[in-house]
Amino acid sequence: xxYGITVAAILTLAIYSFLYKxxxxxxxxxxxxxGVSVGYFVAVTVSTTLIPKLFIPIFSEGKLSYIIPGIxxxxxxxxxxxxxxxxxxxxxxxxxxxxxxxxxxxxxxxxIIAQMKATMLPINSLSNIIIIVAVLSVLIYFYFSQPxxxxxxxxxxxxxxxxxxxxxxxxxxxxMARISLLIGRLQFLLGDWLGFID
Amino acid sequence: xxQNDKNKxxxxxxxFIFILMAIVVAAPLIFRVGLPLRVTAEVRQVYxxxxxxxxxxxxxxxxxxxxxxxxxxxxLAEALxxxxxxxxxxxxGMALLAEGAAVGDDNLRRIGSEYDKKYGxxxxxxxxxxxxxxxxxxxxxxxDHEFPSxxxxxxxxxxxxxxxxxxxxxxxxxxxxGDGDIPVYWVNYAQARYGVKIIPAVTAVMATTMxxxxxSGQLVGLAAGLKGAAEYEMLIGKxxxxxxxxxxQSGAHIFVIILILVGNTVxxxxxxxxxx
Numbered sequence: 001x002x003y004g005i006t007v008a009a010i011l012t013l014a015i016y017s018f019l020y021k022x023x024x025x026x027x028x029x030x031x032x033x034x035g036v037s038v039g040y041f042v043a044v045t046v047s048t049t050l051i052p053k054l055f056i057p058i059f060s061e062g063k064l065s066y067i068i069p070g071i072x073x074x075x076x077x078x079x080x081x082x083x084x085x086x087x088x089x090x091x092x093x094x095x096x097x098x099x100x101x102x103x104x105x106x107x108x109x110x111x112i113i114a115q116m117k118a119t120m121l122p123i124n125s126l127s128n129i130i131i132i133v134a135v136l137s138v139l140i141y142f143y144f145s146q147p148x149x150x151x152x153x154x155x156x157x158x159x160x161x162x163x164x165x166x167x168x169x170x171x172x173x174x175x176m177a178r179i180s181l182l183i184g185r186l187q188f189l190l191g192d193w194l195g196f197i198d
Numbered sequence: 199x200x201q202n203d204k205n206k207x208x209x210x211x212x213x214f215i216f217i218l219m220a221i222v223v224a225a226p227l228i229f230r231v232g233l234p235l236r237v238t239a240e241v242r243q244v245y246x247x248x249x250x251x252x253x254x255x256x257x258x259x260x261x262x263x264x265x266x267x268x269x270x271x272x273x274l275a276e277a278l279x280x281x282x283x284x285x286x287x288x289x290x291g292m293a294l295l296a297e298g299a300a301v302g303d304d305n306l307r308r309i310g311s312e313y314d315k316k317y318g319x320x321x322x323x324x325x326x327x328x329x330x331x332x333x334x335x336x337x338x339x340x341x342d343h344e345f346p347s348x349x350x351x352x353x354x355x356x357x358x359x360x361x362x363x364x365x366x367x368x369x370x371x372x373x374x375x376g377d378g379d380i381p382v383y384w385v386n387y388a389q390a391r392y393g394v395k396i397i398p399a400v401t402a403v404m405a406t407t408m409x410x411x412x413x414s415g416q417l418v419g420l421a422a423g424l425k426g427a428a429e430y431e432m433l434i435g436k437x438x439x440x441x442x443x444x445x446x447q448s449g450a451h452i453f454v455i456i457l458i459l460v461g462n463t464v465x466x467x468x469x470x471x472x473x474x
Binding site for chain 2: 048107117
């Protein structure tokens with residue numbers, strides 16, 4: 001008998017018991033999930049990141065420059081002290097500064113320029129026309145400096161219809177995803193645990 | 199009828215739907231129907247790209263998901279890994295979310311053993327890195343600097359599979375098995391900056407987020423959700439759990455459509471009754 005599968009099956013049923021109503025079994029399973037997740041995250045971070053990327057370079061390889069980011073990382077914890085919390089902004093400012101510097105050009109390239117290029121299409125097929133009209137009309141809908149009247153109003157209205165289609169397809173995919181999770185759990189319960197299906 | 203009775207009836211109605219949904223999903227899993235399944239162009243693009251790669255090309259599998267989405271992520275990863283191992287590609291695993299690390303390591307070892315692949319010679323699991331933006335960018339400089347040791351703590355330069363692998367220029371594609379926004383970060387930082395080929399294997403929820411990148415040519419293709427996994431299983435000729443789950447998926451969708459139609463009909467009829 002595989003005890004791991006039995007424990008997982010019992011925890012799955014405990015979580016699904018919430019569908020009836022909130023109960024101690026659900027709460028226990030939820031707390032186990034939280035505790036295990038946090039414990040696992042800390043263990044993995046220490047063993048696969050802090051040790052090979054910080055402790056080994058400093059203590060085994062003598063790379064003393066690694067002490068600086070190490071100290072900056074620890075300064076982040078000063079936010080828990082009322083007196084010393086302003087110092088925690090120093091590493092935070094470095095993260096924000098570097099993060100913005102790295103992400104702005106990348107986002108411009110990947111999300112704006114590449115997407116604009118993808119919209120500059122020849123008007124020779126129905127799908128190209130739909131893409132162009134959809135992009136322009138949705139942009140018009142999100143243009144708030146003019147009242148949505150006249151030509152802008154018509155464009156915005158078309159934009160709303162495209163947005164509704166987008167929301168509908170996203171909702172459809174979401175339903176599909178949630179059903180997939182249920183299928184996965186039932187395959188586990190009926191197959192791996194009870195052996196009714198292969 | 200008092201307020202309490204109304205609440206009680208409401209709860210019973212909700213439970214009725216839950217039980218029906220469980221039956222609708224469970225029945226096709228026990229009694230197979232075998233509804234036809236069509237392979238979409240975006241999944242075929244992924245298959246075609248990987249199939250055309252020469253043997254020993256290197257691909258990265260980044261397990262960028264948590265355990266809550268395993269029913270979608272594992273069939274996708276398994277199908278793609280089977281294809282890569284069958285094609286004798288070098289497979290490198292990594293994770294940008296901690297929970298993906300254990301899952302990824304297990305997937306690689308399990309599917310690798312099906313094809314007699316050896317850890318360190320045919321595939322390697324680098325492990326987990328937090329701060330995914332930094333990790334994605336760092337791989338473009340030196341992989342062994344970002345991952346000096348593998349998941350088991352051994353020096354990655356000691357493994358034969360790492361021979362000739364320095365950075366993205368030696369990587370044919372990155373397959374990001376993700377349940378959130380991380381595949382978008384791969385596009386932003388690895389594709390836009392280094393020109394890396396990105397293959398997203400994502401949850402169905404993320405599909406609509408990925409389509410604009412697919413249309414703009416920033417992605418090789420797209421395999422989304424359990425359906426994407428089922429399509430890929432069909433393409434590699436090894437139907438698995440995803441294909442078996444498709445009958446249940448179709449049944450559940452029909453049930454949801456019926457519920458929406460009945461719910462709206464009841465609501466419209468109720469409004470008309472009130473209007474009289």
